[in-house]
Amino acid sequence: MKKTLLLALVPFLSGCGFAFVKGPPSGWQEIQDVDGLETRALIQPCTSSRTLVWVDAIAGVGGVASMFENDGHTVDDNVEKLGFGLMGLAGGVGAIVGLTKVNDCRAFNARLLQERRGDEQASHEWLDELFPLPDLGVTGLDPVFGVPINQDH
Numbered sequence: 001m002k003k004t005l006l007l008a009l010v011p012f013l014s015g016c017g018f019a020f021v022k023g024p025p026s027g028w029q030e031i032q033d034v035d036g037l038e039t040r041a042l043i044q045p046c047t048s049s050r051t052l053v054w055v056d057a058i059a060g061v062g063g064v065a066s067m068f069e070n071d072g073h074t075v076d077d078n079v080e081k082l083g084f085g086l087m088g089l090a091g092g093v094g095a096i097v098g099l100t101k102v103n104d105c106r107a108f109n110a111r112l113l114q115e116r117r118g119d120e121q122a123s124h125e126w127l128d129e130l131f132p133l134p135d136l137g138v139t140g141l142d143p144v145f146g147v148p149i150n151q152d153h
Contacts, residue, residue: 018094022045037115046101046108053098
């Protein structure tokens, strides 16, 4: 009874990459207008989280591992092995498709951010502009050796 229930529920765990992961809008690479990209991002949001991809991957690995669980001496055992194998295949393909969509979504969001900033690279340098380090007139090794390195002898 437990195996039948498990066999009935597990296919719903795989295929999240097909059903629930949304990719970026088609043709986003060709759009040069920043407002057009923002409009597309608002109208058709995409999935940038890999959580559902991991669900597919785990379901796929679980299906393949369950396929090798028994010896398969009876017809029922062989049918069960086939079901687990198909479940593993569906989970693997769902993970690959979902990962492709997520990676495309992340590239879309990165391009949108880059276009908004005007071709600036996203970095930590903006922190240095807001909170500059004070110039104390000493080098980094001065406290260690007691003598500034920049001395002209």
